[in-house]
Amino acid sequence: MSSVYWLDPDKPDFPPLSAALQEPNGLLAVGGDLSPERLLAAYQSGIFPWYEDPQPVLWWSPDPRAVLFPNKVHVSRSLRKVLKRGELRVTVDTAFRRIISGCSTLDQSRTGTWITREMLNAYIQMHELGWAHSVEVWRDQTLVGGLYGIGIGRVFFGESMFSRESNASKIALVALCEKLQSLGVELIDCQVGNPHLFSMGAENISRQLFAEHLQRLIGTTPKPQQWGLS
Incomplete structure (x- = not known):
């Protein structure tokens, strides 16, 4: 940990990506805060x-x-049948x-309570400022799955998804891809892959x-977007 860059608490600057460690893979910096300015600087980089x-x-x-x-996005034959039935609302x-x-x-996709109260x-x-967005999947009035992430320019930085019912997170991802294509977004950052994402x-x-x-x-001066209802 001593070789990792410690961030200046007063500046949202980051070291170059080449400074990231190989083990653990990609650890680049420690400290700072989760202010909108720092988060935007991080994702754009x-x-x-x-x-x-209790980690920093x-x-x-x-x-x-x-x-x-x-x-x-890959939509399997079985998932197409589920989508065609239209039992779940997005x-x-x-x-x-x-x-x-x-x-x-x-x-x-991850273990531990990584979404802390601070996060x-x-x-x-970030959502209130128009940068963070969510896709929700419902059975009637019950929320059964969804995902969220950050949209900057023509990139969507996916953060996490969940499913309380079979196929709910897959439906959310398909709906996200459709929404992003309508907005001209060309890339989803999945951060670290897993079998669920690779299958999609x-x-x-x-x-x-x-x-x-x-x-x-990502342009030089990206602006938040209001997605509205899909």
Whole structure:
């Protein structure tokens, strides 16, 4: 840990991605806060926070990086049948607090209570500012799954998803890809891949290529977007 860069609490600056450790893969910096300014600077640079209480904030940029191109999402035959039945309803940005709370207790891709109270409050603030978005999946009036992340320019930085019913998170991801394509978004950052994401079309690319995608897809002065109902 002594070789990791400690952030200046008064500046939202990060070291170059090349300074990230190989073990643990991608650990780049420690400290700082989860202010909107620092979070935006981090995501635009290809960096994300991931830590557990009582750790300080840990910042990561792993190599390789898992990504999903929205126009390449894989929808299996069985999932197509589920979608065709239309038993589950999808909304966008209607229950962000409930989605992030659901992810904090039913996260499928990581272990531990990594969505701390500090993170929960930070991403709710990002949602209120128009940067963070959610996709919700409902059976009647019951929330059964969904996902959330950060949208900057033509990139969506996925944070977490959950499912309380079979296929709910898959339906959320398919709906997200459809929404992103309608907005001209070309890339979903999946951070670290897992079998669930790879089965949906995610793939690994190098950290350098990921950084090149960000440079191309995020403008110099990105603005938050209001997604509204899908």
